[in-house]
Amino acid sequence: MADEINKSLQKIAAMVKTIHEATRNNAYTELLTYSVISFDNVWNPGVIQSAREFKITLHVHPDVYVKLYTIIPSMAKTLRNDFNRVSNYEFSEIEILPDYDKFTLVDATIQPVFTPWDEINQSQEKLLVMLRQSTDHLDFQNIGNTARTILQNLADIVYDPSRHAHEDPSADMSAGKFKNRLNAYIHTELKGSGNEELRNFADAQITAMKKTIDLANATTHKLNVGRPFAEACAVGTIHVISIIKTINKSKA
Incomplete structure (x- = not known):
């Protein structure tokens, strides 16, 4: 009944x-x-x-x-x-x-980095909203896609082909190669003895930056990706943004 x-x-x-x-x-x-x-x-x-x-x-x-x-x-x-x-x-x-x-709480320590670039600020907010709302592996893959897009846009903003030469002359610096572009930006902008401390810091972070980009790539293609993988991708992306912001600020 x-x-x-x-x-x-x-x-x-x-x-x-x-x-x-x-x-x-x-x-x-x-x-x-x-x-x-x-x-x-x-x-x-x-x-x-x-x-x-x-x-x-x-x-x-x-x-x-x-x-x-x-x-x-x-x-x-x-x-x-x-x-x-x-x-x-x-x-x-x-x-x-x-x-x-x-309702999923994102770790309160994951905070967007405020930058001079509105597009990057908005993209970070979107990334964290996606992370909060994500429930399955397709959502987590989309976080990887968004992270890649953010890093691509960041590279497009700061990279100047007339100024930022890669250490490897054979490196592909076309629009889609944001890893190479960001690497060239960092090494060019931190040349000189006056930037030694910041350069040492950035050198230690370049490896982390590369791993973040690799993580974004893996998150995009990994079929059984889980929340920890996606969360690490989001954290790493924001960390890269923080590094680039610090370098950009030092130029002012």
């Missing part, structure tokens, strides 16, 4: 969603699409109540919850009325909460 009631309640929820889809109420449709809906009997001691009285709980995907946060109280009232109108059950309460099972 309980299973039959639950099926009926889920059908009611589907009907409410269908109505909002038909009337193009996009906010309500999005809320219902990205929610897990549950029903609980309402029992208050000493009060005669019907076994057909229920409380509705919507556990909403965190991103949708944040997007609709300011209008959720009014949406709750509307939805409770909708559920009551399309059924012979009584829905006395409705609660709309974020689904914390789908």
Whole structure:
């Protein structure tokens, strides 16, 4: 009997969603699409109540919850009325909460580096949002793709072919070879005795930079990539940005 009631309640929820889809109420449709809906009997001691009285709980995907946060109280009232109108059950309460099972905390120590380049700043934010929202290996691969794109854009910004010559004359310096471009940028900009300390620091970091780029490549192509791999890729990318920012600042 309980299973039959639950099926009926889920059908009611589907009907409410269908109505909002038909009337193009996009906010309500999005809320219902990205929610897990549950029903609980309402029992208050000493009060005669019907076994057909229920409380509705919507556990909403965190991103949708944040997007609709300011209008959720009014949406709750509307939805409770909708559920009551399309059924012979009584829905006395409705609660709309974020689904914390789908909310992933990114390590608080992973912070974007503020740079003079808006595109790089925005890309870092996007990378960390992707990391927070990622749930499977396809998401983690996309983090690798985004990391590669960020490093490519960074190289395009700082590399000047008329100024930054690679130590290896045969090195490919075409647009897609951002590893070579960043390497040439670092070694050119840190020449001279006045940059010895910074150059020593950068020399120690160049290996890490190369490993970051290799990690981004591997993350892109690794079929069973997991969260630790993707998180290391994001951290390494931001670390490279920090190095390039430091060198760029030293030129000012």
